[in-house]
Amino acid sequence: MIQLILKRLFTYIPVLLVVVIITFLMIHAAPGGPFDAERVASPEIIEKLNEAYNLDKPIHVQIYNYLFNAIQGDFGPSFKYPGRTVTELIMSGLPTTIELAIYSILFAIFLGVISGLVASLNPGKILDIVPMSISLLGICIPSIILGPVLVLIFGIWYEVLPVYGWGDNPGDKILPTITLGTAYAAIFARLTRGGMLEILGQDYIRTARAKGLSEIRIVIVHALRGGILPVISFLGPAIAGLLAGSFVVETIFQINGVGRFYVQAAFNRDYTMILGTSILFTFMTLTFVLISDIMASFLNPTLRDSGGLE
């Protein structure tokens, strides 16, 4: 197992390298530069700025310099925020984004698994059709719509929840968590239902029933472990998706997370910030997928035995 994990960790290097090089080439190919402004700076000033940020060197030298510094943990200064480094800016928002993602994923698992469980135990009945229809709706409504609707209802009409910030006012984490987590709750509900229906039809469940075990015991002890596997496998990509997609929720609720930098950097042509956030999200995606693979193989010995980690 440890060997397999190390092997997977080793693949990070070429993946990150490719991401850096492609991102580097793409941002330099994109029209417009970091110093384009409505108030045009003179060519002399642009020249000085390019010199200050090493943009006057050939692209391969820039990539080499960047990688050389990045390996040592220096992701360069931000172009948009003079006087601040990329690392510093990312670290200012990362804890909030991770916290938001954790709450959202817990909310999604809780709501999704329970709904999926209820639906799977009542196939074709009203308790199946209603949660599954709502979950379809949850998948279809993007957070950019859901957020403002929730704000309108709970923040403005009924004034029961704050509409802004993160950790500043009691209850201000509720709406962002629901907004970000709902779509994943819906997916988890459908995955749980599918997984459970498959397991509930297995021979060993029939045997358990024949032995006279209670339905609750069968579901919780025997079926859930296997039925929830699709959810576990999807956890990694889900958390990565939540982190990368958090910028919408961070913008709606004005949360000081790192997701906003990800998007703003691209609009600002803040080259070093684009690279820094791309590396961060690539790293996190790889890591969460790895973690969910490890969890899945613990829950399912067949995966572990067949080297499912690979």
Next chain:
Amino acid sequence: MHWLLILFLFLAGCSGNTDQKSKVDLYSEQGILLLGNGTEPSGIDPHIVTGVPEHKILLALLEGLVIFNPQNNGVLPGVASEWVISEDGLTYTFIFNPEAKWTNGESVKPEHFVYSWKRILSPELGAQYADMLYVIKNAESFHKGQIKDFSKVGVSVFENKLVVTLENPTPYFLNILTHYSTWPVHPETVEKFGGMTSRNNKWTRVNNFIGNGPFKLDSWEINKSLKVSRNDLYWGNDSNKINGIEFLPIDNELTQDRLFRSGGIHLANTVPTEKIIRYREERPKELVEHNYFGTYYYRINTNKSPLNDVNFRKALSLSIDRDLIVKSILKGNQKVSYSFTPPDENSYNPSTKLEFNPVKAKLLFKESGYDINNQPLEVLYNTSEGHQKIAQAIQEMWKKHLGLNVILTNVDWKVYLARETQGEFDISRAGWIGDYPDPFTFLDMMVTDRGNNKTGWSNARYDEILNNAASQISTTKRYELYEEAEKILIDELPVIPLYTYTRTYLLSERVKNWQKNILDTNPYQFLSLE
């Protein structure tokens, strides 16, 4: 659905804060202003930053030689308690207020301004607003590296006074000094945390920052808030009734609007266009609308055919119904433009006219000999619903009145800027907000080869008039020359002005003494909270 209902009942039960005071109520009692401030400031170094949110913050933290007078767009004493202007208008001698202090207790000295201006004019710093000081003798040459000795630049200290020598008599020089790029930095602090010309200087960090404004920096959490509190050492504290300000970087106008309505901020610095009419009807006392020193216009690439033909450009302008755009699309009390510089009834008020006359437009269009079957011209704009609506209306007007086909292209901000600068456009939407209240900030832009001209247009007579105007001491004479230049511009139309900007925002009734002025600037020490 049950869970939703339960959750709602739970929240309603445990929160139920409808009777509680809002944040605005609580903060007003403490004398703290809560300001929605647009995007996260890129920094607070006055010699590096360039945006409006940064300006609003610097207004609290630093002070220049003079302060902008929000009541009449003039100036009030700042670090300089008085000043003497030589008869030829070329030399300004500033006498410093002995009570003007830095937040560390040191006096603000003329030498600090010499250091600060040397800093912004040093080419190595790459300051984008350095040209604000080009009116000072040899400042441009120093900035462009043509002279290396700063003592040749027209700024020096004599008997504890700051003496500034200008290239030309510049009656609006004091107005320029209200711009943050001319404000001082504390030399020792700048040197200590990175040096004079370092862009990555750490002097602006909370624990390092030393300012001389009415407020001092308390905290700065990126993308969350920047807080300042009353500077007890500020010389003008007798009239300062504000204890602190919290600047909230809220770039989403809908979020800002929701926050204002829920009592979270005193000021929402924008209003979603579609809500203006509703606010006007339902909450008129909170909706503030006033003229702004800015023009929205279409920029023409005069290097390209048929746009190099003045008759063609006139036909384009004559077939635009500006009234319709202002009343039916914008709906924000904007004024139709008749000149490039926004008019001011009390000072510069040019008599130029831009009429809507489709018949005349058609005649001129025919004269230009343009074949409407040619490849259509392109109107370029940066992605925005507002720009799109105007572009669509104008596209329709040109089609209807001239039979001209144009295609609309929207691109992201940086692409738009790059294409404009490189001349890769036919017609592009543009806007310009004056940096100080003088027509020069608009008219100078259209001088041959100015970086912000971007139209390729050049007129020797226009350049000559602007040059002559620079040496005039008399404001009346100067304005006459400006008007002459303005007429040339409106006659040749390398730019087609459409409307004068209006500032529209939401302001809590608790904020008092707020002045509606064309630069939308209110030094906070003149405000109060109820």
